[in-house]
Amino acid sequence: MVFSEKLKTERSKKGWTQEELAEKLFVSRQSVSKWENGQNYPSIEMIIKISDLFGVTIDELLRSDEELTKQVIKESKQLAHPRLKFMFDVLFAVGAALLAIKLGVLLLNAITSFDVTGFGGKLFWNFGPLILMVIGGMGSGILKEQYKQD
Numbered sequence: 001m002v003f004s005e006k007l008k009t010e011r012s013k014k015g016w017t018q019e020e021l022a023e024k025l026f027v028s029r030q031s032v033s034k035w036e037n038g039q040n041y042p043s044i045e046m047i048i049k050i051s052d053l054f055g056v057t058i059d060e061l062l063r064s065d066e067e068l069t070k071q072v073i074k075e076s077k078q079l080a081h082p083r084l085k086f087m088f089d090v091l092f093a094v095g096a097a098l099l100a101i102k103l104g105v106l107l108l109n110a111i112t113s114f115d116v117t118g119f120g121g122k123l124f125w126n127f128g129p130l131i132l133m134v135i136g137g138m139g140s141g142i143l144k145e146q147y148k149q150d
Contacts, residue, residue, distance in 0.1 A: 003065035004038040010054040025049055041068050044075050085143045092136025099129035
């Protein structure tokens with residue numbers, strides 16, 4: 001049984017109209033109608049709500065409908081990419097901030113009589129920002145390309 005038929009069957013078992021189901025899910029009646037007619041599919045969040053509402057597993061809702069299963073897999077991949085991309089963007093930003101601090105210290109040492117040294121040693125300050133920025137930039141770029149392919 002495909003998702004549209006399963007949804008219609010479960011709604012009928014409860015004795016609910018499309019309007020009543022729509023109210024419980026906080027969507028329009030037209031959305032429920034499109035789902036039941038196979039014209040559209042709900043989001044993964046909505047599938048979880050439907051699963052809870054009818055007391056059926058997500059597996060029962062998805063397994064029978066290959067198109068919906070593909071859509072959910074694609075949607076879940078797209079949800080994962082922004083989180084990973086954000087992590088790589090943070091790494092890049094931390095590297096850029098460390099580089100700005102190093103340049104500020106070098107400038108301060110050059111124009112004043114202060115001799116400020118950074119903690120962590122020269123290796124950290126010379127290569128740390130560069131390594132963080134390269135890892136962040138490459139990781140973000142790889143994820144961006146992978147996101148386009150998916």
